Amino acid sequence: xxxxxxxxxxxxxxxxxxxxxxxxxxxxxxxxxxxxxxxxxxxxxxxxxxxxxxxxxxxxxxxxxxxxxxxxxxxxxxxxxxxxxxxxxxxxxxxxxxxxxxxxxxxxxxxxxxxxxxxxxxxxxxxxxxxxxxxxxxxxxxxxxxxxxxxxxxxxxxxxxxxxxxxxxxxxxxxxxxxxxxxx
Amino acid sequence: xxxxxxxxxxxxxxxxxxxxxxxxxxxxxxxxxxxxxxxxxxxxxxxxxxxxxxxxxxxxxxxxxxxxxxxxxxxxxxxxxxxxxxxxxxxxxxxxxxxxxxxxxxxxxxxxxxxxxxxxxxxxxxxxxxxxxxxxxxxxxxxxxxxxxxxxxxxxxxxxxxxxxxxxxxxxxxxxxxxxxxxxxxxxxxxxxxxxxxxxxxxxxxxxxxxxxxxxxxxxxxxxxxxxxxxxxxxxxxxxxxxxxxxxxxxxxxxxxxxxxxxxxxxxxxxxxxxxxxxxxxxxxxxxxxxxxxxxxxxxxxxxxxxxxxxxxxxxxxxxxxxxxxxxxxxxxxxxxxxxxxxxxxxxxxxxxxxxxxxxxxxxxxxxxxxxxxxxxxxxxxxxxxxxxxxxxxxxxxxxxxxx
Numbered sequence: 001x002x003x004x005x006x007x008x009x010x011x012x013x014x015x016x017x018x019x020x021x022x023x024x025x026x027x028x029x030x031x032x033x034x035x036x037x038x039x040x041x042x043x044x045x046x047x048x049x050x051x052x053x054x055x056x057x058x059x060x061x062x063x064x065x066x067x068x069x070x071x072x073x074x075x076x077x078x079x080x081x082x083x084x085x086x087x088x089x090x091x092x093x094x095x096x097x098x099x100x101x102x103x104x105x106x107x108x109x110x111x112x113x114x115x116x117x118x119x120x121x122x123x124x125x126x127x128x129x130x131x132x133x134x135x136x137x138x139x140x141x142x143x144x145x146x147x148x149x150x151x152x153x154x155x156x157x158x159x160x161x162x163x164x165x166x167x168x169x170x171x172x173x174x175x176x177x178x179x180x181x182x183x184x
Numbered sequence: 185x186x187x188x189x190x191x192x193x194x195x196x197x198x199x200x201x202x203x204x205x206x207x208x209x210x211x212x213x214x215x216x217x218x219x220x221x222x223x224x225x226x227x228x229x230x231x232x233x234x235x236x237x238x239x240x241x242x243x244x245x246x247x248x249x250x251x252x253x254x255x256x257x258x259x260x261x262x263x264x265x266x267x268x269x270x271x272x273x274x275x276x277x278x279x280x281x282x283x284x285x286x287x288x289x290x291x292x293x294x295x296x297x298x299x300x301x302x303x304x305x306x307x308x309x310x311x312x313x314x315x316x317x318x319x320x321x322x323x324x325x326x327x328x329x330x331x332x333x334x335x336x337x338x339x340x341x342x343x344x345x346x347x348x349x350x351x352x353x354x355x356x357x358x359x360x361x362x363x364x365x366x367x368x369x370x371x372x373x374x375x376x377x378x379x380x381x382x383x384x385x386x387x388x389x390x391x392x393x394x395x396x397x398x399x400x401x402x403x404x405x406x407x408x409x410x411x412x413x414x415x416x417x418x419x420x421x422x423x424x425x426x427x428x429x430x431x432x433x434x435x436x437x438x439x440x441x442x443x444x445x446x447x448x449x450x451x452x453x454x455x456x457x458x459x460x461x462x463x464x465x466x467x468x469x470x471x472x473x474x475x476x477x478x479x480x481x482x483x484x485x486x487x488x489x490x491x492x493x494x495x496x497x498x499x500x501x502x503x504x505x506x507x508x509x510x511x512x513x514x515x516x517x518x519x520x521x522x523x524x525x526x527x528x529x530x531x532x533x534x535x536x537x538x539x540x541x542x543x544x545x546x547x548x549x550x551x552x553x554x555x556x557x558x559x560x561x562x563x564x565x566x567x568x569x570x571x572x573x574x575x576x577x578x579x580x581x582x583x584x585x586x587x588x
Contacts, residue, residue: 017217024213028206037195041205049209053216060393061381063419075420115194134191148420150497165187 006069010062020056027070028052031077034136039084040091047084051077071142074132078146085124092120118168126161129154292317301397305370305404307363310340312372312402317344318507318585326359326372326402348376348399349514350500352477352493353416353424369405371414371429380419384412384429391415405429446470449478452538457482457509457545465513465543467493479513479543481506494540499523499562499573501542508586510546510579512557519570520562528556535560556580 004012006023013020031051035044054076055069062072081088096117119127132143140158144151297315304310309329314322323344331339341359348355353376361368375382375396382394382401394403394414405412416424446469453465461482468476477493494500494515501514516523516537523535523542527550535544550556562571579586 017220020217021210021213024210028209032205032209041202045205045208048205049212052209052213056213056216056220061417061419061421063380066419072419112194115190119191119194130191134188145420148418148422152497162187165191169187169190 005067007062007064007067010059010069011064013056013059017056020059023055023069023073024052027073030070030136031073034074034131035077035081037135038081038131039088043084043087047077047080050080054080066145068142071138071145074136074138074142075146075148078128078132089120092116096120114169118165121168122161122164126157126164129157130161130165133158292323300400301395301402303370303402303404305368307366307368310359310368310370310402310404312400314400318588322374324357324372324374324400326370328359328361328363328368330363331361343372345374347504348374348379349477349493350376350378350424350495352376353379354382354414354427356414356427356429370402371405372400372402374400375416376424378418379416379424381417383415383417385415385426386412452541453536453543455543455545457511458547458549459509461509463511463543463545465538465541467539467541477541481511482509498571499560501560501573501575503546503557503575503577503579505579505584505586508548508588510551510586512542512544512546512560512575514542515540516542516562517571519564521565522563522567524561524563525557526559526561528554528558532561551580551586553580 004022006026009019009022028048032044032048035047035051038044039047051073055073058076062069066072093116096113119131122130128147129143132138132146138146140151140154143149143154143158147154149157292315294315297313299311299313302309302311307328307330311327311329313325313327315325316322323342325338325340325342327338327340341357341361343357345355345357354373355375356371356373359368359370359372377399379396379399382396382403383391384394384403384405385391386406394401412429414427414429416426418424449466449468451464451466453463455463457463459482462480463482464478464480466478466480468478470476475493495517497517497519499514499516499520501512501516503510503512505511512525512535518540520537523537524532525535525544526532535542546557556577558575558577560573560575561569562573564570578584
């Protein structure tokens with residue numbers, strides 16, 4: 001049986017509001033998991049809940065040509081996340097200072113503490129694009145939708161973010177070729 | 185291990201969502217949904233009262249008026265009526281009463297006249313009717329029910345609206361009247377497909393959402409001297425256009441709705457179509473840093489204005505038709521150096537670009553299935569494909585004016 005797209009569900013919810021709950025069931029775990037990795041459980045609980053309440057309130061503005069609502073939901077989550085960037089950076093710095101590294105047999109592996117320190121130093125707009133790409137596994141187009149940016153800007157921010165991340169992790173090299181990235 | 189893998193592994197896997205947090209979030213959403221249901225119910229009660237005059241008028245017009253009130257309510261509730269409802273509305277109520285309004289409009293397909301939305305204003309119900317035309321623009325009629333009832337026939341304001349574009353996503357017109365001593369200022373129009381929402385923004389930055397139904401909108405302006413802004417946004421929330429609107433300054437009114445041009449037209453593209461008729465694309469500066477885009481096709485002329493007429497990136501172009509003529513128009517981003525139009529039979533032609541704009545005739549021989557244009561391909565200066573745009577085929581539909 002064909003599953004209705006997110007767009008179908010949102011459209012249906014304009015007449016039959018409870019139809020919107022389908023989106024919650026489909027995407028809550030993804031949104032919550034992403035937020036949890038970024039700002040921890042307590043803040044993520046609040047932000048994920050608010051994301052769906054705000055999404056419901058603004059469902060009339062949803063672009064029905066986009067069958068998958070996940071990028072849109074990430075966009076709303078990001079708007080809420082903006083107020084918690086300092087929290088995120090504090091947590092990352094604390095992790096970098098005191099965090100326990102997962103044991104790794106790979107001598108070339110970066111430690112979690114290195115990664116936390118590097119992420120804390122990344123400019124927020126580069127961190128957002130990078131983490132949507134890596135953690136949320138959004139494509140360039142989807143990140144563009146989520147953040148309301150042109151695709152070209154997404155590409156350049158990701159490239160700059162990777163270059164900077166590599167430097168912060170003690171490596172080198174510049175990423176200016178999208179072929180090096182896997183665009184979902 | 186590369187940098188992306190390191191980030192991917194960091195805090196992975198995330199702990200699974202605990203049931204309590206999920207349940208709390210779901211409860212908050214359910215409460216929001218329930219609250220929306222309660223608001224809708226309250227609005228329904230209020231709207232039924234507000235629409236009684238319309239229902240009464242409908243009943244008077246139609247002998248078979250059973251159920252008309254529900255259907256009129258359906259329009260007032262801000263939701264587009266379903267096709268069956270519209271059909272019956274037209275059959276029972278609208279067609280006879282409204283089509284004479286459009287009879288004098290050249291090329292108007294009066295059989296397709298329909299009501300798209302309605303609002304309750306300070307002077308009672310106001311309804312927006314629209315009718316497509318063979319020549320392209322959609323013509324609209326804003327009916328003020330209180331005046332219609334007094335006159336015994338439809339009364340309001342009509343206007344033919346240009347085609348909105350991504351560069352000028354709002355096409356705006358207005359009605360300004362005094363009804364039984366009370367002023368009425370209504371704005372109406374339609375928006376480009378890129379517009380997901382419209383809002384009226386007050387000077388204190390408070391916003392009021394304006395319903396967009398089938399891309400049309402209708403709103404009463406507040407009775408204040410301050411200028412408001414009509415703001416169009418994309419689904420992402422990105423602001424596409426902001427137009428200043430004010431209720432009571434006639435001078436300002438004139439400026440808003442008949443944008444004052446500040447310079448001569450500058451023709452960017454001028455050519456002839458397959459029948460030797462002129463095609464022309466021009467731009468003209470207007471007040472407030474805006475520009476107007478003018479497209480003339482075989483004597484017909486359409487204008488749209490805005491702060492930015494062309495797209496910033498990629499291709500935004502489509503096939504349009506005017507009478508028997510099909511043409512391609514739109515704009516491309518600065519990264520696109522050349523544009524190729526591909527046909528279903530595998531052939532391709534180069535389409536000239538002038539300052540980012542495109543206006544190109546489609547010959548009659550290309551109207552038939554299997555021969556039609558279907559794809560635009562944009563290349564950068566190095567010849568690499570950087571954008572593609574698939575073209576809609578509605579201009580070639582069986583009921584299109586091109587076949588008449």
